[in-house]
Amino acid sequence: MSQAEMKWGAGREWDLEQLSQALQKNMNADAYYYLEKRGVNRDSAEQFRVGFVPARIGFYVADEDPVAETFENRVVIPLVNGEGEVVDLIGRSVDHREPKYRSLYGIEDVFFQESVLEDSDDVILCNGIFDVMVLQQAGLPGICLPNMLLFKEVHAERLKDKRVFICMGNDETGRRESVRLQSLLASVAQETFIVQLPESVRDINDLFVRLQQPVDVFVKLLNHAIEETIYAPMSPDIRNMTVFNEEYIKRFKGRGNGPATGLAALDRMLNGTLPDGLSVIAGPPGLGKTTLLKQIADRTAALQQPVLYISWDLSPFELWAVSIARVLGVPYGSVLRGEHEPEAVHGANQIYMQAGKMQWTLECGRSTELRQIEAAIERIHVVTGKNPVVFVDPLHRFLEADEAGKAKGLRATAYQLKEWSRDWNVPVIAALPAERPEEVTLDIRASADLVLALEASGTTADGARKLRISSLKNRSGASGTVFVKFYENRSQFTDALW
Known part of the structure; x- marks a missing residue:
């Protein structure tokens, strides 16, 4: 399958040489003025065969001209390979529309x-x-x-x-x-x-x-x-x-490259945000690790920061149900069982849409490797112009294989994730099952930049589970303990105000 068919579907092929020549004829005063502001003179514009797609005015059918829609109000620059062939077109907006750059095919190897x-x-x-x-x-x-x-x-x-x-x-x-x-x-x-x-x-x-x-x-x-x-x-x-x-x-x-949790006491302990590198949130099964990760992921995506949620235990539908349950204020299981009126779920879905449009879920199995996740990050970056915050749920299922195909230990996987997150400049937040804080091994603590441990600490008068969150390691903030409430009956973590 060609690059054009991969991106646009069957039947979508263009003669890029001919298309480039046609777009060159569209060059006008607005296009040349933009290039001059960027320090590019007319001779260079001709040498690089820069073209232009002017802004469209009035009503039009969105997909009647996909090239015009892709490059509207953009100068368009051909990408030429070593043989002198035009292999892609790259458009740069001349106004403030995002993303600033768009390509026709997304060629990555030229x-x-x-x-x-x-x-x-x-x-x-x-x-x-x-x-x-x-x-x-x-x-x-x-x-x-x-x-x-x-x-x-x-x-x-x-x-x-x-x-x-x-x-x-x-x-x-x-x-x-x-x-x-x-x-x-x-x-x-x-x-x-x-x-x-x-x-x-x-x-x-x-x-x-x-x-x-x-x-x-x-x-x-x-x-x-x-x-x-x-x-x-x-x-x-x-x-x-x-x-x-x-x-x-x-x-x-109080700002970092990582996301804030939205829980005031925890964010204060973290100096504002989760750190760069690898953060591990450990706790016993059933204590809400996935609910907490998904709540942080949804909050991050709603702020227009892309999110990649990598899941082994829950399907994309089940993770969506976690979010919808929080919006509705109901138990997660009741959404899975279909106990709510479709109108109510539709309304919750409209609210969740703000986060959903900047969030991607990658359902994984035993054979999933880092390179597959890297490919997902690349695709998200092409679409949004940003690298996503990555959530891994849970860490212990992600055993990266060595060159011989043999699974590495958790220590090696944690270290690899940390180095990889720094190379890609993306924060990674991972859940890790652990009955007690002391079960988080020294190897994990050595590899991670932040280790938080969740422990049950009773219940509150309003029926919430009282949880202690302890910082076992924090490279960029203070160690300490904070308390939060986990409302299982409405699938939500809140600050503990007492």
Whole structure:
């Protein structure tokens, strides 16, 4: 099956060369004005064969022209492979609509400006297409993937024996991505250098738009990266001062990359949010671990942060029933048994829809591996433009296999999940059955960034189960204990106000 059929269904094929030529004829003052703001002149627009799809006005049938619908009010840039063939089209909105970038097929294995690989032994690995375009105007060899977060070993192999200058966005995500890329390239590239942009500059494109002599400045940054690597192979702390300051500001404001639980006392203990890396929530069977994870997942998705919920024990329908029971304020089992009027469930479903449209459930079995989850994350990123928060329920069923196909132990799986979450810059929250806190092994505690233990602590006057949540380990916050209420009769966790 072709890429077009995979994305659009049978019968949806386009002559991309012809389509690209047609879209070039649509270029108008609005399109050229946007390109000029991004530092791309008309000669470059013609060289890169940039086209345009203007905004549509008035009533129209949504699917009558899927290309126009996909690229409405976007400049459209062809993705060309090493043989000079157009293999995809990438559109960038010229207004504020999201996602900023859309592709026709979602090709992942072709670099933008791939011809550079044949022409130059030095390559500047950039964050985005407009970085590459302004570098090309300056005669500098830039390349990127349409989505650099999908850069893997197979892409690194194509840069074999090159000197690679890595220059991602000048923020926390970009700096983490630079380190990830350098790690992937270490064994194949001749040399790798991470290029540090000036503090006030967002990315290469921003530098070329804002500075008076951008080429001179950027070449100096390239040379500085070489000198630092040669003369100071271990970077001094001053290189990381901006990163350290950003991390402190997040902690000062009680914000992290992970989601908040929505339980005030617990969030205070966690310094605002669950941490980056791997968080483990342990407790006896039947004490509400899945209910708690699903409540946090729904809250996160409702805030328009994508969520991937990986489940071994419950089907997607059963997890949906957990959420609907909480919205209705009824026991989970009563939804499974079909005890409520369809109108009531329909109303609850409308409420849940806000979370449901940003949440994906992956039902797993014994053969599920990390690479399948990585593929799901990639697809979610293509759709939303963001990496999802990942929930694993439960952790002990996820025994990653080694190269010989033999299941690894829980310790190795936990460590692999932690490293993987950092490489992908996604928080992972996992449930783990444990009758008592001391059953959470030292191996799990060593691998996880956060370990929370749930214990029963009686009942309350209003019929809720009183639960103690103890922090057995917390890399980025205080240890301690908080109490919450678990209302089984309405499938919900709340703060304990006493």
